Amino acid sequence: MTRTGAQALWSHWRRNPLHLFTLIAGLALATALWSGVQAVNAEARASYDAAAATLGEGQFDQLLPQAGADIDEATFIALRRAGWLVGPVVEGQLGAPEASVRLVGIDPLTAPGGLGPVGGGGMSLPDFLQDRPVFANADTARKLAGLIDAQIVIEPTIAPDTAITDIFVAQRLLDAKGRLSRLILAPTQPLGRPPLEQVAPQLSRRAAQGGSDVGRLTDSFHLNLTAFGLLSFAVGIFIVHGAIGLVFEQRRNMVRTLRALGLPLRRLVALMAAELLVLALVGGLIGVCLGYLVAATLLPDVAATLKGLYGAQVSGTLQLRPAWWLSGLAISVLGTAIAATGALVAVARMPLLASAQPRAWVQAGGKIRRLQVLASLALLGAACALSLLAEGLIMGFGLLACLLIGAALALPLLLAGAVHLAQQLSSGVTAQWFWADTRQQLGGLSLALMALLLAMAANVGVSTMVSSFRLTFTGFLDQRLASELYVSAETIAQARALEDFVTPRTDEVLPLLKVDATLADLPAELYGARIGATLRENWVLLDNAPAVWDRVAAGEALLVNEQLARRAGLWVGDDLAITADQRLPVAGVFGDYGNPIGQAIISEALFTVLHPEVRATRFGLRTPDAAALRGALTTEFGLPAQNITDQAQIKSFSLAVFERTFTVTAALNVLTLSVAGFAIFMSLLTLAGMRLPHLAPAWALGMTRRRLGQLELLRAVVLAVLTAILALPLGLALAWVLLAVVNVEAFGWRLPMYLFARDYAVLGLFALGAAVLAAAWPALKLARTPPAALLKVFANER
């Protein structure tokens, strides 16, 4: 009995391969975009974990030198002799800047985390000490070949673009004999050892971060990717829901017959559920394969973005990780369950003697329509409430979800109202029939149109955010990168000489003075700034007290960046402690886009008093002739080329990082819109067969098939235009949420919102094109429907 029932159910797919294709394609596309994003995230996180595991990054306290300085080996020996359990680390870059490898040297005997590949299942310590190889993954090993004269051992667990070796080998390869970059502190230290200030006052201690630094910094970026993946998945699930609904509706007759012939209801529902499970797994499998391709295409850009923004090293090649392809299959099954539950419940509740005639199932009755209105109003109300009260990133995404789903549910009702109005206003018989028929077809197309609405709103929202970001960021770069030349000295002595040299040759010299600090109990950076014409004329503050620059220059006040202001709740007029016994009022807040950490700026004079040990080794130089000054610096100090950077170089690098940041978002935008276009296409194609009984009478009464085809095309265009018009305000609301809520929670700064009418018009045309393409085939099919097929409608009605 089960086999016979299953065969009957399966026969539907055999006879209607288009339905099968729609369902599988919807599932595959939904899963592809979701699992593609997950694959990118998994690869990036694996890279962070590899870095954390092999280098102990973020897991242990560290002792750091002042900015621009090294630790000499004598300090390390002094600390060890004083009882401090520290392990030395030296690190630097090898190779050309565009393909450089981070070389890290660790002493396996004193490093608290050991040296990853040594001991355990890896190389034995005596062998390591004898051979002293360099460990790297296969990609990095290829880059290192010919670059270093040391044995390279391939170790897949090493983070990408990173090589690890014994500290003596690293010092030799980096030409850093006797110099150390930092010291790692063992978690347990002997009691009674002298304080750090006594043994090594020039070092500062940085507490463990409880995990990988880059992992935490990039969380927001990955959360944004995940949100986009989820949105794409939701669009795909709209297709699946539509396909399942239509298929179930078309099988009402079969369901009634199967039950009338004695197939028990429970068995029937179980068979349908099993059938959907199989389809979900097949669709999910195809989706995971497509997702792999999506991820492989996006990953190089994501890796470049993460490196540019956060300095995080992420492998540019993709591995097949069981966690993500299994999660891809799971999300496919879950999506099918979400999309099919309603239809299965309807089958289970359908009276045996219910009408078997396929009715437009989505032409929901009054009760369902009322529920839809209520759900839409409730969600939009919740969105309004959350926009006023939401705190935290998750609530921000909750607000997005309420807004988008609420608007999607409202769409069919708004479209029905618009079409009804058009019908009322039209006078010709064809026009009235057209609008009445459009209204009738709305039910079948509503899910696809919802998908289009979401995709277009996402495009409007994200493009508004990106373009607003671009405008703000460009302006920000102009004010922050005012100096024509930036120069780095190699030693503090050279820095002193360099400053003396450039002072008479420039309009202004801006030294970079910085210490890591804890401000308002948050990790932050304290800067000492030379307040002159450059800062006064170029910096635009988000908020400031009167005479802000004079007060900061006089050491009476300070500036904080927006991140610190928001995180610590510090605004103009509030006090901030910059040392244990010194507090200063906040006189201004400055925008600091792209920086994850809090900053405070005090005057150079005050900074020098508080931190006399810190000397500037980097300077911004204001000069009318940057080329001449660059030449003079090179001749006088023999500085290597990379120590002198001009403003244009930094700006173009910063903008390039920015553009790559949003390449991924743009790609997902296009994919989401394509999925929505596909949803419309499949809905129109599926509905085409069911529409013959509606169209045949119009044909019989004298309308040509060609005319009917044209009207079908026009209908798709009209509905797409109406949807696009509604998508615009929704997209702008989405942009506002992204800029004013999500961005603030994720990155700590708020961007001004600008409008870009031309971009929206282009997007509208793109959506229109997608609708025309989607409707073209079904319309052509209708125009070519043989008269016999149309006559059959009447024959069956005998």
Place this chain on the structure above:
Amino acid sequence: MLLTVEALEKSYAGAQGRVPVLRGIDMTVQAGETLALTGESGSGKSTLLHLIGGLDIPDSGAIRLDGHDIAQMDDTGRAAVRRRDVGIIFQQFNLIPSLDVAANIAFQARLSGRFEQSSARALATALGLGEHLAKYPEQLSGGQQQRVAIARALAAKPQLILADEPTGNLDEATAAEVMTQMLALVRETGAALVMVTHSHQLAERMGRRLHLRQGMLA
């Protein structure tokens, strides 16, 4: 006695409360007997047929098929009755559109575990469907589709055939031809036949006739 119906009552919800459709029906059908149920539209003929076939549940009364009361069965029990004991022929044919003719004919027999290839083929030949076995329902005429429905009902070898206006969708000549074939085959299999019809001509061809008027046997 194959079928015994006792004090059967059924009503449906209407705009002004419950509307009685059947008001205390008592009837019997013997094995191999043919019975016509006639009556005006709305007299309750189809409702009675649906109740006997286990497609619906009565408000009260008993329907004993081969000694088992269908009215007391749950959904699974009624499904088993429909599968094994009853063959239903609908006015609208109700074939499975995605299965070809051969599969449609075999369908109920397979569900009930009584499928015999030779018997199904013989039925198809007897009903003139031999050349159409690989076709799909949409490719058949109305008369051919009803013949497939008859073959499907008979192939499962039920004790009781229920036919609801089986020729209602067919023209007069086709209806007469289909009816002749159906009666001959039912007689051959020894099943009882209860047929709802408006046609006195068709009713005349049955062994016994019952007339319903306003939910009661006249």
